Amino acid sequence: MAYENRDRVKIGLEIHVQLNRLKTKIFCGCTTNYHGDPPNTHVCPVCLGLPGALPVVNRRAVEYAIRVGLALNCGINEHTQFYRKNYYYPDLPRGFQITQYDYPIAQQGHVTIEGEDGEHMVRINRAHMEEDPGRLVHEGTIDRSKYTLVDYNRSGIPLLEIVTEPDLRSPKEARRFLDKLRNILEYLGVSDLDLEGSVRVDANVSIMDGNRTEVKNISSYKGAEKALLYEIVRQKNLIRRGKTVTQETRHFDEAREITVSIRTKEEAHDYRYFPEPDLVPLRVRDWVAKVKEELPELPDARKERFMTEYGVKAEHAKTLTGQLKLAQKKQ
Numbered sequence: 001m002a003y004e005n006r007d008r009v010k011i012g013l014e015i016h017v018q019l020n021r022l023k024t025k026i027f028c029g030c031t032t033n034y035h036g037d038p039p040n041t042h043v044c045p046v047c048l049g050l051p052g053a054l055p056v057v058n059r060r061a062v063e064y065a066i067r068v069g070l071a072l073n074c075g076i077n078e079h080t081q082f083y084r085k086n087y088y089y090p091d092l093p094r095g096f097q098i099t100q101y102d103y104p105i106a107q108q109g110h111v112t113i114e115g116e117d118g119e120h121m122v123r124i125n126r127a128h129m130e131e132d133p134g135r136l137v138h139e140g141t142i143d144r145s146k147y148t149l150v151d152y153n154r155s156g157i158p159l160l161e162i163v164t165e166p167d168l169r170s171p172k173e174a175r176r177f178l179d180k181l182r183n184i185l186e187y188l189g190v191s192d193l194d195l196e197g198s199v200r201v202d203a204n205v206s207i208m209d210g211n212r213t214e215v216k217n218i219s220s221y222k223g224a225e226k227a228l229l230y231e232i233v234r235q236k237n238l239i240r241r242g243k244t245v246t247q248e249t250r251h252f253d254e255a256r257e258i259t260v261s262i263r264t265k266e267e268a269h270d271y272r273y274f275p276e277p278d279l280v281p282l283r284v285r286d287w288v289a290k291v292k293e294e295l296p297e298l299p300d301a302r303k304e305r306f307m308t309e310y311g312v313k314a315e316h317a318k319t320l321t322g323q324l325k326l327a328q329k330k331q
């Protein structure tokens, strides 16, 4: 029976994944291995955004991004380039973030998940490379802290932002998509997903074709499901009372398990995107061929192989391939 999405829930996800298996940051030679180290000890003029410091792209970061793009069944843009996204915030010392805009590294892919009513395809709009900003640290909670500390060790960590179409129809499907993505990333070996902050999720949510809200910076997979559940109920209650949902950005307060309004949503033109003049555009055709050759067997393919080669039942094959360690033991 087809799944009845009565509230017409539409969820799209933006997932920031740190490519932290790389040794160095995306535009400088500082180490990516900063976890647990004293603040501001892995920094240089480039990742501190000092005037005149010039970025150089990390070749391996591009290869890792292509690897993920291919695994998500995306097309890889042979011509790709970086842009400046301008905004001021203390975790961004340059006053702009180097990211991608037009010509992202990967576009138009898909991932199949087990949906509410069987196999469900989630379209991937794009995956693009960017730098992580620094980290703001508050003593206690963000609204009670007397001051903010800034740690630039994280500034310049290679990130891949993966953007889905609003194809997810429930918090459960969102959770399943995130689990599947985690599984794929684990097989690719591009990120240590157990490290704090290695995956951050933003979610766009709308119901009954109303305005969508963006819930920012959900820092755990469990948090994503909870934030979405809360947000759907909140929107439902507004509509039930005859009110409209405001298009805005909301923050998920993990301790209280609620979302709170932080600002009205910016539009792309607010950021004054323009091509980054300090980095040349990249032509990646030869890289793509090389990365394709080196791509490991992915969870879906391995699941199929376990079933045909070993006669394992679908359900068991799924369990066995659901974690890389378990799948490797089986071989």
Ligand SMILES: [Zn+2]
Pocket (backbone or CB within 6 Å): 025, 028, 029, 030, 042, 043, 044, 045, 046, 047, 048, 156
């Ligand atoms: Zn640096």
